[in-house]
Amino acid sequence: MVNSLSSQHGLPPSVAVYCVGGAVRDRLLGLPIQDRDWVVVGATPAMMLAAGYLPVGQDFPVFLHPRTKQEYALARTERKTAQGYHGFQFYCAPDVTLEQDLARRDLTINAMAEDASGALIDPYGGQADLAAKCLRHVGPAFTEDPVRLLRLARFAARLPEFSVAPTTADLLAALVTSGELDALIPERVWQELSQGLMTAAPARMLQVLRQCGALARILPEVDALYGVPQRADYHPEIDTGLHVELVLNLAAQLDSPLSVRFAALTHDLGKAGTPAHVLPRHLGHESRSVALIGPLCERLRVPNDCRELALLVAQEHGHIHGSLTLSAPAIVRLLERCDAWRRPQRFADCLLACEADYRGRAGWGQKTYPAAAHLQAALAATQTVKSGEIAQTLKATGAELPQATASAAMPTRIKQAIFAARVAAIEPLLLTAQS
Structure with missing residues (x-):
């Protein structure tokens, strides 16, 4: 039966249009729907252009609706032809079915569609996996695209109550050992990581990446923090990697911007390089962190605002934590190093990251952080x-x-x-x- 959505979207009646992916998933979860994506079955690029759609796809036909600017993709299949994210050959033609298009998607919860009447089309069990709170791959082709590993980790952070299906966990490990991750372009890695950092439970992303061995390939500087001990009187959680997870989740709890969350992720990188004979003390880890953050940001093409704040927090978080005992000249010098008068918002973000660091410890989540108010008051006084x-x-x-x-x-x-x-x-x- 022809989907009547075609006429609503200005397409010939022989064409079927379906709402797919995230909008269907989020509706079933009772979450706000941010964007709607559409799959068009039975159409050609010429039909889309004739209806006024604007072409935007480089690798396969994707079009923007002339009024709503929502994305409409022609149904397609894909075949792996080379290593990496771009190593695919796509087939788009009117004979490609909706089920074939859904089969190429990553997770079952993202491989559902709705027709014009709102009826669910779920050939791969996505609704059952939503009910079971399970992240499961659609098929074995999951391992052909390394981005899917990052996307799954991001979804795990967005839906932290969901578990990864054991068979899917096996595929994640296989994808890592295949070397496919090494073919990812830095910009795409950063895109997925940054979206994961902006979820409600960003630490969950680190956990999933670490469990399959991907964290050591993507963020080896962070992976190296696990197992590094800290003083129990300051860090009841002991393990530096666990501390970073707590700091990240606290930054999310504070509704921090991306730059603050990235600073939370990287502020203690230097602790992995602390000489074994001085552990669990970490004297000098601030400068070691700064030395690691620069190359990491270059490798992943991290935006300047994130890089600058991460460097500042890594260098100054110890001084900011101890600012309640500083003399007036020492506070002025701290404000100078933070460029607080010219960049007060960045200084406020620095204090927010430091609050996340301070409270991001086992049992410390409900503590107050008086250093932030103290330094903000000092800045206000000097602004006169x-x-x-x-x-x-x-x-x-x-x-x-x-x-x-x-x-x-x-x-x-x-x-x-x-x-x-x-x-x-x-x-x-x-x-x-x-x-």
Whole structure:
């Protein structure tokens, strides 16, 4: 029977249109539907163009609806022809069925469709796996596309109550040992990782990747943290890898932006390089973390905002944790290193990442983090200092000095005067805190 959705979408009546994938899955889960994707059966690219659809697919025919801009893909099959994400040959023709199109999808919960009447089409048991809270592959072709491993880990983080089917876990391990992951382009790896970081339980993504051996291939710097001990008085969870998981989930609980979550992921990378004879202390791990974050970001093409915040948090989180005991000059120097006056939002994000680090420990999740309020108050106090006026006053005074002497000494004099004024602005806060 011809799907009547075709006429609703401006296509010939001989064409069938189905809502597929995430929209069907999320409706069954009772979750908000973000986007709707459509599969068109029985059509040709010429038909889509004639109906006003805009072509966007590079590897296979995908079109945007001329009004809604939703994606419409022609039903297709695929065949593996080479290693990697792009190593596929696609077949798109009017004789490809909906069931054949759904068969190439990754998970059963993503391989469902709805027709015009809202009837569910579920040839691979996706609805049963939703009820069982199970992430299961559709077929053996799952291992042909390395992106599917990352997508499954991302779905596990989005649906943390779902388990991975044992047979699917076996395929994940096989995909890792096949070397397919090495063919992934960095941008696609970052795309999947960043989406996983933005879920409600990002640590679940790390767990799934680690269980199949993929974490060591994709994020070896993070994988190396598991099994590294920390002082039990500061870290009841002991294991540094487990600490990172707790920090990540705490960052999600704080509704942090991506840059904060990436900083949470990378802030302690240097602990994996702590010499064994000084464990469980980790003196100097901050600079070791900074040295690792740069190459990691280059390898995965991490955006600059994430890279910059990760470097800042790695270098300064220990000083920020201890800021309640710092003197006024030390606080001003900390604010200088954080570029807090020029970039107050980044400083606020840095404090948020540090809060996640502080509370991301076994049994510490409900603790308060007074260091953040302390430093924000210090920043607010120093923002009352009128740096421009100080500079103008000193320049006017400097006019009375010989020109060569004044021009050489003036920048230093201005910097010292502004620093002293900021220290003076903070000192009353410290006296209040101590009283």
